[in-house]
Amino acid sequence: MPSVIDFFAQGATLVFEPLALALIVVGVVxxxxxxxxxxxxxxxxxxxxxxxxxxxxxVQGMMLLLGIYGGALYAGSIPAILIRTPxxxxxAATVFDGFPLAEQGKAGRAIGIATVxxxxxxxxxxxxxxxxxxxxxxxxxxxxSPENFAIAVFGLTIIASISGDSIIKGLISGLLGMFLATVxxxxxxxxxxxxxxxxxxxxxxxxxxxxxxxxxIAEGLARYRAGIDTDSVExxxxxxxPTLGDLKNISNVTFGSGVxxxxxxxxxxxxxxxxxxxxxxxxxxWCSNAVPEFGEGNVLGVAAAESGNNASTxxxxxxxxxxxxxxxxxxxxxxxxxxxxxxxxxxGLFESEPGLVYAIFIGFFLVYVVILILGLVGARYWARLIxxxxxxxxxxxxxxxxxxxxxxxxxxxxxxxxxxxxVLGYFMRMDDYPLAPMVLGLILGPIAESNLRRSLQVSGGSxxxxxxxxxxxxxxxxxxxxLFLPVIRRRIRQYRM
Amino acid sequence: xxKRDVIPHNEIGRREYITxxxxxxxxxxxxxxxxxxxDEEEGEFPSQDIEMICPWAAGGGTDxxxxxxxxxxxxxxxxxxxxTNQTGGSGSAGFNAIANAETNGYTVGITTVEICTISHxxxxxxxxxxxxxxxxxxxxxxxxTVPEDAPYSTLEEFVAYAEENPGEIRxxxxxxxxxxxLSAAGFAQQAGIELSHVGYDGGSPATQAVVSGEVEATxxxxxxxxxxxxxxxxxxxxxxxxERLDMFPEVPTLQELGYxxxxxxxxxxxxxxxxxxxxxxxxxxxxxxxxxxxEFQSFMEEQGFGLVYRDAEEFGQFMQSEYDRxxxxxxxxxxxxxx
Numbered sequence: 001m002p003s004v005i006d007f008f009a010q011g012a013t014l015v016f017e018p019l020a021l022a023l024i025v026v027g028v029v030x031x032x033x034x035x036x037x038x039x040x041x042x043x044x045x046x047x048x049x050x051x052x053x054x055x056x057x058x059v060q061g062m063m064l065l066l067g068i069y070g071g072a073l074y075a076g077s078i079p080a081i082l083i084r085t086p087x088x089x090x091x092a093a094t095v096f097d098g099f100p101l102a103e104q105g106k107a108g109r110a111i112g113i114a115t116v117x118x119x120x121x122x123x124x125x126x127x128x129x130x131x132x133x134x135x136x137x138x139x140x141x142x143x144x145s146p147e148n149f150a151i152a153v154f155g156l157t158i159i160a161s162i163s164g165d166s167i168i169k170g171l172i173s174g175l176l177g178m179f180l181a182t183v184x185x186x187x188x189x190x191x192x193x194x195x196x197x198x199x200x201x202x203x204x205x206x207x208x209x210x211x212x213x214x215x216x217i218a219e220g221l222a223r224y225r226a227g228i229d230t231d232s233v234e235x236x237x238x239x240x241x242p243t244l245g246d247l248k249n250i251s252n253v254t255f256g257s258g259v260x261x262x263x264x265x266x267x268x269x270x271x272x273x274x275x276x277x278x279x280x281x282x283x284x285x286w287c288s289n290a291v292p293e294f295g296e297g298n299v300l301g302v303a304a305a306e307s308g309n310n311a312s313t314x315x316x317x318x319x320x321x322x323x324x325x326x327x328x329x330x331x332x333x334x335x336x337x338x339x340x341x342x343x344x345x346x347x348g349l350f351e352s353e354p355g356l357v358y359a360i361f362i363g364f365f366l367v368y369v370v371i372l373i374l375g376l377v378g379a380r381y382w383a384r385l386i387x388x389x390x391x392x393x394x395x396x397x398x399x400x401x402x403x404x405x406x407x408x409x410x411x412x413x414x415x416x417x418x419x420x421x422x423v424l425g426y427f428m429r430m431d432d433y434p435l436a437p438m439v440l441g442l443i444l445g446p447i448a449e450s451n452l453r454r455s456l457q458v459s460g461g462s463x464x465x466x467x468x469x470x471x472x473x474x475x476x477x478x479x480x481x482x483l484f485l486p487v488i489r490r491r492i493r494q495y496r497m
Numbered sequence: 498x499x500k501r502d503v504i505p506h507n508e509i510g511r512r513e514y515i516t517x518x519x520x521x522x523x524x525x526x527x528x529x530x531x532x533x534x535x536d537e538e539e540g541e542f543p544s545q546d547i548e549m550i551c552p553w554a555a556g557g558g559t560d561x562x563x564x565x566x567x568x569x570x571x572x573x574x575x576x577x578x579x580x581t582n583q584t585g586g587s588g589s590a591g592f593n594a595i596a597n598a599e600t601n602g603y604t605v606g607i608t609t610v611e612i613c614t615i616s617h618x619x620x621x622x623x624x625x626x627x628x629x630x631x632x633x634x635x636x637x638x639x640x641x642t643v644p645e646d647a648p649y650s651t652l653e654e655f656v657a658y659a660e661e662n663p664g665e666i667r668x669x670x671x672x673x674x675x676x677x678x679l680s681a682a683g684f685a686q687q688a689g690i691e692l693s694h695v696g697y698d699g700g701s702p703a704t705q706a707v708v709s710g711e712v713e714a715t716x717x718x719x720x721x722x723x724x725x726x727x728x729x730x731x732x733x734x735x736x737x738x739x740e741r742l743d744m745f746p747e748v749p750t751l752q753e754l755g756y757x758x759x760x761x762x763x764x765x766x767x768x769x770x771x772x773x774x775x776x777x778x779x780x781x782x783x784x785x786x787x788x789x790x791x792e793f794q795s796f797m798e799e800q801g802f803g804l805v806y807r808d809a810e811e812f813g814q815f816m817q818s819e820y821d822r823x824x825x826x827x828x829x830x831x832x833x834x835x836x
Contacts, residue, residue, distance in 0.1 A: 054555065144711040185587065188696055190618060190674030199593070199621050203585030342557050348701045351724075409554070409584045450698065457695050458667060458711055 004134070011358025014059045015366065023060050024363060027067020028370045032378075034068070035075025036385040037393065038085040039223050042072035042272075043329045044215040048397055050208060050337050051404030058341040059359045063367075065337060066360065069330050070313055070367040073272050074118040074375060077306050079386050081110045090272030090309035093280040097294060097301030104297055111383070112240040113299045114306040115375035116247065117254045121307030122368035124258030125265060125314025129321075130361040132266075133350075136322040140347035145455040146466045150475035152448035155268040155325045157479040159437040162270065169433045177441025180205050187450035188457065200413045207442045208336040209405045209414040210421040214435050215329070216401040217422025220394045222429050240379040250303040253283045261308035265315025267482075268440075271328025272309035279308025281492055314364060321345055321357060325444065332439050340408065542602060542776050547578045549766075550598070551607045552591020555582050558802065559764055562635060563607040565796050566766070566787055573783040578605075587611055587674075589621030596627035598769045602776035605631065608767040610676050613820040617827040618674045625820050629772050630813035632784050633765035635797070636805035637718045638738030639680035640748070642725075644707060645732045647714075652734045652754050655714075659690035667693045667712040669703040671721075674827075677703070680737055680760040681716035683826045684751070687758040694830075707731060718762060719744055720801040737761055738803070763805065765812050781809045 014020065030049070034040040045068050053061030076088030081098035094114060101110040143151070156174065163170020183194040184204025195201035257279035264275040283304030284294045294301045316327025317334075324346035326332035335345050343353060350357055375382075405418035425435055459465035466472050549567050553559040560582060567578035583591040588611040595606030608628060616624045641652070649655040659666050670678035673696035685692045695712050697703040700721040707715045708725055715722065719742050725731040726745070733748045737760045741750055751758050766784055768777060787793055788806055797804050807815055 141705070142709055144706070144709050185620065186673075187698070188673055190620075190672065190696070192620060199586060199589060202587070202620050203590060340554065342554060344699060344701070346702075348705060352701060409590070410582050411585055411590060413585075454695060454697070457693075 007354045007358045008362070010355040011360075011362050014355050014359040015063065015362045020060050020063045020359075020363070021366070023056075023064040024067045024366050025370055027064040027069075028071040028367055028374060029067075030064075031068040031071020031073075032075040032371075032374060032382050033385060035072035035087045036078045036382040037388065038079045038083070038087055038386065039219070040072075040393075041088045041215070041219070042069055042076075042090070043333070044219050044397075045072055046330050046333050047208075047212045047215040048400045048404060050212075050333055051407040053337060054340050054407065058338065058343055058353075059356055059363075061337060061341070062334070062356070062360055063363045065334060066364050067367050067370070069334075070118075070122055070310065070364070070371055071374075073310050073313060074115070074122075074306070074371050075382055076309075077114040077118070077302070078111060078379065078382055081107055081114065081302070082383055083386060088272070090276055090312070091305070092273060093276040093305035093308070094302055096280065096305070097296070097298050098305075100295070100297030101299070101302065106297070107383075108238065108240045108379075109242065109246065110299065110302050111379045112242040112376065113246060113250060113302045115240065115372060115379065116242055117250065117257075117303040117306040118310040118375070119368050119372040120254045121258040121261055121309070121311035122313060122371065123365060124255065124307075125262040125311040126361060126365045126368065127314075128259075128262040128266075128311075129314040129317050129364070130358075133318050133322050133357070133361075136318065137347040137350040140322055141351070143347065143471070144469075145451045145458060146469045146472040147475065149448055149451035149455055149466065150469075150472040150479070151323055151325060152444045152451060154475050154479040154482065155319075155440060155444045156448060157482045158268050158270065159440055160483050162274075162434060162436045162440075164432070164434045166432065169431075170437045173428065173433050173435065174437035174441040177438035177443075178445030179441075180210065180438075181207070181442045181445040182449075187446060188453045200411065203409075203411075205417055205442075206405075206408055206411075206414050207439075208333065208340070208408055209418040210442060211329075211333055211336065211439060212401050212405050213418040213421030213423075214425040214438065216397055217419065218425030218429055218435070220397055221422065221426040223394065224391075225430075238380070241376055246299055250300055253287065253300045254303045254307045256286070257283060257304040257307035258311040261311025262315040264308075265312030265327055266318040267315075268319050268325045268327055270312075271316060271330070272312040275312035275315075276305040276309035278492065279311075280305045281495065310368075317360070317364070321349060321360070322347060324447070326440070329436050329439055332443055335443065542779055543574055543576045545603060546576055547574070547603050547605055548598075549578055549580045549605045549607055550591050550594050551580050551582045552584060552588040552595075552609065552611075553582070553607075554584050558800075559607055559609055561800065562764060562797070562802060565793060566607075566634070566784065569787040569790060569793055570783055573786045574780070580607075587615050587618075587620050589615050589623055592623040592628075593621065595767060596623050596769055600769045600771040600773070602768060602772055602780060604769060605780065606767045606769075608765050610762050610764075610819065612767075613816060614674065614676070614679065614823045614827065617824045620674075625813075625816035627770050628767040628816075629770050629777055630807075630809050630816060631766040631768060631777060631780050632788065632809060633763060633805060633807035633812040633815065634784075634788050635764040635802050636738065636761055637720070637763070637803045638736045638742070638750075638759065638761035639677055639684075639716045640719045640722060640736045640742075640745075641681070641684070641714060641716055641734045642704070642707065642722045642731050643714045643734055644710070645730055649734075650732070652749070652751075655734055656688050656690055659685075659688075659692060663691035664693050666714055667695050669695050669697050669706040669712040669715040671700040671703050671717060672696050672698065676760075676762045677716045677718070679823060679826050679830075681714075682830050683760050683822075684716075684737065684756070684758055686826060686829055687756055704731075723801075742803075743798075744801070761803075765807070765816075777809055 034045040076091030077094045080086040080091040080094040081102050084099040086092045098110045159174040192202040260279050261275040316331045319325045319327050320331040405414045408414045455465050551560050551563045564580050583594045598604035615621045649658050668681045700717050703715050706712045
């Protein structure tokens with residue numbers, strides 16, 4: 001049996017070649033650019049550009065997408081600090097202390113702290129990923145259909161905690177996703193469902209096309225409706241390199257938030273936004289005597305939020321790679337990207353494609369190194385992007401959405417599906433229906449369905465096969481617990497008030 | 498354990514060949530342009546680029562082999578060939594694209610065994626009658642694989658066990674209605690035994706199900722199970738091909754064991770029905786010389802794809818007989834849908 005060192009060597013040979021390394025840098029630059037623009041989320045950027053990775057080797061494509069992922073999550077902090085508008089939802093908690101710092105003329109210091117904290121959080125999460133994922137995969141390899149069914153159910157219960165204010169709307173969104181996923185061939189009988197005799201529909205709805213629409217078109221339409229305006233800023237960003245004193249000051253909070261953030265990221269469906277709120281609140285609790293107070297421009301607040309949201313990225317990759325269940329909406333698209341390459345994320349991936357898995361570990365680490373360098377060197381340039389009128393950018397994104405969706409399978413239907421999903425997503429957003437549950441439904445619905453039915457097929461129709469499996473029952477118990485997460489989160493929110 | 502998924506029918510594999518960013522989309526557009534400009538001169542064929550439609554995703558076995566042929570055929574045919582992937586609907590999107598292309602010989606389809614099954618399964622209407630055969634270049638037989646510690650270690654014992662315990666042996670496959678499902682079902686029919694078939698999402702999960710003990714056996718292609726057979730807990734009882742496999746020379750074929758039954762996944766090249774016979778002949782000649790080249794032969798062997806050749810006439814007859822045979826098996830299984 002090859003050892004872990006062999007796998008790392010195998011991964012390293014895939015990453016340390018000119019194109020892969022270049023793509024990491026390109027990905028981070030794209031991520032930094034888009035993340036710095038208010039409203040351009042990591043999810044949207046990855047969704048719009050994912051099709052352009054299909055022409056690459058899987059490892060190369062992953063390097064580009066991971067670069068965007070990390071870069072955008074970090075760069076969301078820049079507009080959060082400068083103009084009180086988080087570049088990505090994950091940077092919302094960065095506003096609390098980042099903007100007061102900017103008001104005091106210390107934006108450079110805040111961005112410097114955010115950069116270092118993002119780096120530390122990201123690296124902690126990559127270490128978590130590299131240590132935990134292979135172990136989890138080994139366990140998950142023994143999973144049979146009942147256990148896989150339970151895991152998918154667990155993933156679906158996360159809908160409760162990502163639904164925002166209305167669980168009902170979250171459920172509607174999630175069920176809509178599950179329904180859309182039933183179009184096409186029945187996974188167990190092989191007969192067409194909901195195809196209405198239309199041959200192209202027997203192939204099913206391509207969920208990446210839906211995601212491109214939901215996160216590209218719908219987002220853009222919503223932006224246009226809200227009116228595209230930008231605040232101008234003048235800040236002294238000549239020195240973003242944090243002082244030694246600052247670094248010492250934030251080290252405990254940054255490490256702690258990194259660990260917590262990685263754990264939260266590993267919960268399916270819980271991404272950087274939840275992670276940063278939780279770590280921010282935790283830091284606030286730990287350092288209740290901090291001066292200045294949290295919310296009035298304490299660098300600890302920036303460090304906690306940024307370390308937390310970037311730590312969620314490596315965490316989110318854990319269930320993605322080991323179970324095939326997305327940790328957040330970006331990793332949901334990464335699953336789709338791998339599937340297009342014929343690679344199915346899940347425990348089998350660690351056996352069939354160890355090189356790819358370890359390349360992801362190494363590559364993601366390098367992503368954060370590049371972020372640290374580009375962030376410290378170029379923060380003042382990314383900051384200028386805030387002034388870029390995004391009205392010129394959205395048409396380009398719309399175009400990329402269309403080209404990207406056709407490129408999925410060379411099928412025009414996918415472009416229509418994408419546009420349909422975009423319009424649907426727009427109206428859902430207008431009425432405050434969360435979109436993330438729909439994505440979970442799309443991906444997890446078929447996994448839950450086919451594994452439940454397969455379990456019953458294997459057992460001859462008896463549910464015994466599920467309740468006699470200790471693992472499945474444990475996971476289902478966790479599912480029940482996770483349903484109570486929104487209650488806990490509500491308490492956290494009350495606590496913050 | 499360097500194990501690679503080489504799964505012919507559902508294309509789990511890795512893309513290796515296109516490197517241009519966005520080549521898929523651009524290729525699709527170029528494909529349309531190529532068809533529009535089909536106003537070629539009389540007499541000289543081929544005088545313009547040939548499009549090869551691949552009904553399966555880039556990076557899978559069909560795509561890999563097709564691109565290899567496209568590369569090598571530039572020499573004998575004297576024109577460029579380019580592959581476009583038009584995927585979806587268990588191959589029907591691509592098969593339809595081939596069937597509906599212009600009959601000028603400038604569109605060649607990479608065609609797989611599914612052309613003979615999907616109309617019986619009610620997935621699409623396209624059948625071998627919509628296509629004209631050029632050559633067959635590959636055949637990968639099914640392999641019946643069980644755990645080493647199973648109560649049967651030969652096919653004979655397997656059949657005897659199944660006779661005594663009808664329906665008790667559960668056989669995993671890569672997907673309901675997929676070729677490996679039909680292979681297992683066809684064999685059960687031939688042997689007069691009753692097996693329970695369980696569909697999984699691809700060849701790896703199906704193999705994993707035997708390893709984890711969820712099912713008792715699997716029918717898949719040899720490369721798919723090779724990793725778990727060579728240094729794992731599984732063993733192959735029989736292969737469903739006409740000859741033993743180089744990879745597992747000790748494993749007997751069904752025919753040696755007294756069952757007149759062969760089945761597996763295959764690939765070939767076709768053109769739209771109604772294409773000029775002379776042009777088919779030119780293509781057949783060009784592609785045959787590709788097939789015979791050392792480069793192609795060693796490529797196929799390295800990648801673990803079985804080499805079987807049929808010329809245009811034989812391939813046409815073969816597709817028709819496969820079509821009829823699968824109709825019978827699918828009928829028996831009760832899989833087909835009336836629309």
